[in-house]
Amino acid sequence: PFTFPQSRRRTASPDAATSRRETPGMENPDGARKKKRRRRSGGEASASFDRDVFPILLAAVTPTTGPNQRASSSAAAAARLLRRLLSRSPPAPALSPLPGSLVALLPLLLSSRYQKGNPLLPAQQCTHRLSLLGYFVLRFVMQLAFRGRAELRGDGRGGAAVHGGRRGAGIRRRGRRWLGAGAGGWQPASGRGCLQCRDGSVGVSGWQGTSLGLPCSAEAIVESISRAVGSGSTGCQARVSEPSKCLYLIVDTVVLMVNSCKVGKLHNLQQELVRKVTLLLYEVWSKVRLLQSSTDCTNWKDQLQSRPYEISEAIFRLTMDLDCPAHLEPDEVRKSFFGQTESDVEKFALMYWENSPYSYRKRQSDLEGDDVFTALHNAFDLRTPDAIVESFIRGLVSCPAIASDELNIDSFLDEVHDSLGAPVKYRQDVRVVRTRDQTSTGSGVEEHFFDDGMVFPDGTAFVEQCKDAIKNGFSIALRGMEFRSEKVAAIASALADLFGQPSVGANIYFSPPGSQGLARHYDDHCVLVWQLLGRKKWKMWPNTKSILPRLYEPFHSLDGLVDDSGGRVEVLHEGDIMYVPRGHVHEAHTDVDEGESEVNVSTNYSLHLTLAIEVEPPFEWEGFVHIALHCWLEEQELVRSPGSVQSKLEEQAPLFALLLHVAIRLLSDNDPTLRKACMVAAKLPSSETSHPSSLQNSQRSTFAEILNRIGRSNNLKEALRLIELAVKERNEEPFQWMSWLRHLPQQQHDGCRRIDFCDVLGPLEELLDMFSSDRERASADFADFKSRFCSRAVYDDACREFEALLVLYRTARTRYAKGMLALHGKHGG
Structure with a gap:
């Protein structure tokens, strides 16, 4: 889904409505983007x-x-x-x-006598x-x-x-x-x-x-x-x-x-x-x-x-800094999504999260006592199909993209100064789509009601066009509901707290009877589907690859990934919730029995909300290990005696750390664990007890196992080859993924070398010179450096920095969400 709008997006996706915003010219294989050099003048x-x-x-x-x-x-x-x-x-x-x-003169101008x-x-x-x-x-x-x-x-x-x-x-x-x-x-x-x-x-x-x-x-x-x-x-x-x-x-x-x-x-x-x-x-x-x-x-x-x-x-x-009255505690959302028992959500995290689908069926009595569902259900006018379209389409503005690692709202506003409040744009904010004409693989072909890139300055005319589209079998997929509805924003924020992630995105989907909106696809993020009205039939296939799809990476063809005759089928009714892990191929369509369409028209339409839990790079296990390496290196500088003469190895430590960051990145290409979400900051009920929960113990064990794998890995040659090619071509693109490391605090020590993670070509060139002059000695020193890190890295230190970084990301995303809510008429009071 189009969650926190980000400019580091791919240009094409088989998921027409759940892929996030695309910004042409801003993408690369690592999902990174060069920062604009802003010149201060005047x-x-x-x-x-x-x-x-x-x-x-x-x-x-x-x-x-x-x-x-x-x-x-x-x-x-x-x-x-x-x-x-x-x-x-x-x-x-x-x-x-x-x-x-x-x-200073402006108030005087306002109050000046003529x-x-x-x-x-x-x-x-x-x-x-x-x-x-x-x-x-x-x-x-x-x-x-x-x-x-x-x-x-x-x-x-x-x-x-x-x-x-x-x-x-x-x-x-x-x-x-x-x-x-x-x-x-x-x-x-x-x-x-x-x-x-x-x-x-x-x-x-x-x-x-x-x-x-x-x-x-x-x-x-x-x-x-x-x-x-x-x-x-x-x-x-x-x-x-x-x-x-x-x-x-x-x-x-x-x-x-x-x-x-x-x-x-x-x-x-x-x-x-x-x-x-x-x-x-x-x-x-x-x-x-x-x-x-x-x-x-x-x-x-x-x-x-x-x-x-x-x-x-x-x-x-x-x-964007006003107090938000519509606030939900993670525990309230936990009960609505996973049940009243505190252990239910921990069981979900250990058994289903990023592994297999999960469904939570709700009885009518459960819905009557569910305040979160009731508030969300009442946010839409569900009397007629036209009223439903009116309730979530009218009064929309576009949500411009922000870079995935941009935490400076001043920089964001400077880039999008003439885009704030602009009319919605097709494919970036909304899609009106239907899938017809099954292909030989059974996946179907998407047909769009509007042309790509079309904007809708006349909001009234756009609403009427969407009503016509519904009557012609098209589904409406609106992205960024957490920026357009206070109730959805409160649920998304509490869910992000629950899973220990920076943000959770939300899309709304409205489909007419007997239709399929999106074609068969998989997502690079986990999705919680909440059925708000009617029912919908879902068909899912397991992920055939051990490596989870990562944000910003290109999608692969579905050919050969699914068996059309197999798959798991789930029919969601009002109030039901289903979890679809990233990488699992799925499709959905409204399921109407014969003779029912004339009896109860409203139940034949389907309205559901998807909540996307995107795992940003710093909050994967790979990111956690990068943070652990940074913390360990900082600790080495602190314990050094003041005024002592640095050894050559200590002087080379920042360069060796940079090389180890690259090696860890290469390891994640083939290690499934490093791509999974790190949940050390998850706010689960059991994590507040005096004894570590099963999930907490699992997180510690995962970290220890990852360190063992890093210690055993031998990808030094591959890392040096990648660095050599980038330095030779003066191309920093392969290392843009590490730019988020600049947000980690760096202590200032006399004579200590600091790395600018937004400009690493210079240090990488020094690293190559070091290995060129005496490769055998440099390789031995690097092996010793890596061994010391893997044996001495402290889990708790990394947790503290991880959670501090999470606060920075959450603050930026919350400010963005409040600003966009205000442009949709929600002024925080």
């Missing part, structure tokens, strides 16, 4: 701004000596100079990083008071600009840094429009905690907030844009009301400042204030997206300067 532009522009801005907003006096000649001159600066050609260089002086000749504020004919909208939003802006000054992206001078030139271009664009001359103005209302505006002719009744202190649906902007959306070309060309102009400026300022902040610091803002501002931004964003789809409505662009993707980025940033 230092000259920032310095020029502070030297040339900022004094003019400050002079232009400086009040005159008397409240009724005209602007001084110096302010008027400053205004002329500013206009000339902004209109010169070619345009000024991009403001990247965003100068802290400009950020002076004749002041170019900084557009005409503002707004209400006498903006009530609590202005109060909340201005408080928010001032928290960002003043209380959070040190939290803005540092440019080395206390300023706010912005990645690349794209934000600088946006600032210039908005600046030229914001800084237009006009009449009127507004200022802070003294002692009232809200904004008071001059020359206002509209009463305050329309601006009063709800009992929570939030303006009702942010009427000023939202209703203005709504009128533009529904009025056609004539209404769109009309100027928006003057009160709305003021609110447009506020929204633009909030979006600019939020998107200029370092995401790790936004959590310092008050959560209730963040929720209120997010609700405003979401309502504005929703209306702007509707307006954007109208080709002849362009006037809004002259009022609201923020583009839809900029507003969606601000929503994402604000919500």
